[in-house]
Amino acid sequence: MAGEKTVLTGVHFMSGDIACAEGAIAAGCRFFAGYPITPATEIAEHIAVRMPKVGGIYIQMEDEIASIAAVIGASYAGLKAMTATSGPGFSLMQENIGLAAMTEAPCVIVDVMRGGPSTGQPTLPGQQDVMQAKWGSHGDYEIIALAPSSVQEMFDLTINAFNLAEAYRVPTLVMADEVVAHMWERVTIPSAEEIKIVNRKKPSTPSDKYMPFMPDDLVPPMACFGEGFRFHATGLTHDEYGYPRTQSSETQMKLVQRLCDKIRKNADKIIRVEEQMLDDAEIVVFAYGIVARAALSSVRKARQQGIKAGLLRPITLWPFPEKHVAKAAEKAKAIIVPEMNCGQMVREVERAAKGTPVFHMPKLGEEPHTPMEILEFIRRYGR
């Protein structure tokens, strides 16, 4: 490796896309398959430069369907693998995100959200894919989705995403937005020793006793191709041996419920939020991604003006932090949800707020909400 560092310890000035790529490499990602798309292309470009220097694989596939398929293949062959895309590519990937969920392939998918639907606004930010992240593939399943709101978090949460993907054998999504991805900021990269790395559980059973989908605490230990286990995996409903059981209601119930439960029952361990000035907050702003940065500024300004405002920022979008919303809603007069869409996470907030009034602030087709815009809303409901 000729001294090439996998972890670029130090203080850097970099873009969100580059920070994401560096986070992946620091997390141990050694396989990237992707397809060019604005505003995520710089992730692929940076990986193309860095990956061969650290002994990893970069390949540009023929489309996003192939990209995610190759990522799942590489994951089963033993590498930490990821792809990065934006809305149109994310749509193409959905069927195989379901395959990754069904076959419990650890992998990371970065979606740098732009304006949709369809080709939409390639160079402008959006938050229109956050429900697609949860529900995009058919059938019942769970994923984990994280929402970075700074360039530092593009680095940190990409590492986090790999750790969660490996721990729970689940596709993990980094739902970034165009601003966070293209913005340049200061990033502090810790030493390799300071970065927590989680690797998939390996089987402790001998190969002739191995059952590839027999859970140990809801998550099955994972053998990889070429290790002598000679196992089968399929997107069909399968038993603990990995064998198709397409007519068995018992197998279907057991498998699909477990795929959901391994995330739902661990939600408290998975979920992370940032809470600012929430203890006595009467007006709660619920915001994520780049919008949370403006929201924090507006909450501070509101406090200066004597309004008890606070910020609840979900770092984990899925599983949804409903306990945190419910707790904040207890004391709040109103919850304000600024989002760069026509109303997506706001529905989850309404569900969790159990009667506390929730007001949505949609914004489409331009820069994210400004602090003054959000402040105006806070003042309207905070009087």
Added chain:
Amino acid sequence: MTETVEQHPLSKYLRAAMMPHIWCAGCGNGIILNAFVHALDELQINLDKLVVVSGIGCIGRAAGYINVDSFHTTHGRPIAFATGVKLANSELEVVVISGDGDLFAIGGNHFIHAARRNIGIKVICANNFNYGMTGGQVGPTTPLDAFTTTTPYGNIEHPFNLVHLAAAAGATYVARWTTLHVRMLTMSIKKLLQRKGFSFIEVISPCPEIYGRHNKMRTGLEMMEWFKKASVISNFSDPAKAEITPERIVIGEFVDIQKPTYEELLHNKMAQIMKGEGE
């Protein structure tokens, strides 16, 4: 002297727990599977380093029947999945076994690009001229005028010539056989497994229950009789002229060349980069 054997000598290659298989009487998929495991046995392939990948369709179940690391992917995507496997661990022998609809309709793009890149994966396509599993619809290889459940008045789409397509896209080994030509097919699969680059065998396979019955070949035997009557071996002839018509099925080996594989070029490039060259 007679010897009693407890099990078939090739049974170690199959997963008994997955039997009985799902294939119809008269289907050619069992013959292809048989030829494949014979080739594995004759070459004494290291089964711990073999990965079989399939897509969706009748032959797609083969991955589950072969007792090696195997993955049954989504419809059309086995080649893209296999590309990830092969690049992540180039020591693995990665074989895709799938059908004509899976590989050349929904998955056609992956086929031509894997061939173009010369990824060292091996593709065996069971061509039964229709979508068997869903009940016999028209596909990219259905001959002109053939009847299927979605061409009830006869097919008006021109079919792909798979060996011509594979050769044009850059495959380094290309052959076509029918399930009647079991020994040639087994010999050819052995070659496929010994080649380094992207390699492809098309196997014309009978589907009497779903396809043949609409086209005056109601039994497997009648379909095999067509293969017997019409097949012409024409090794290394122009694959563009390798036709499949009621009168003539051109079979044989069409391409057997060498060129650097994607993995070789990649690893050479990576070695240079790691040494600090090439910047």
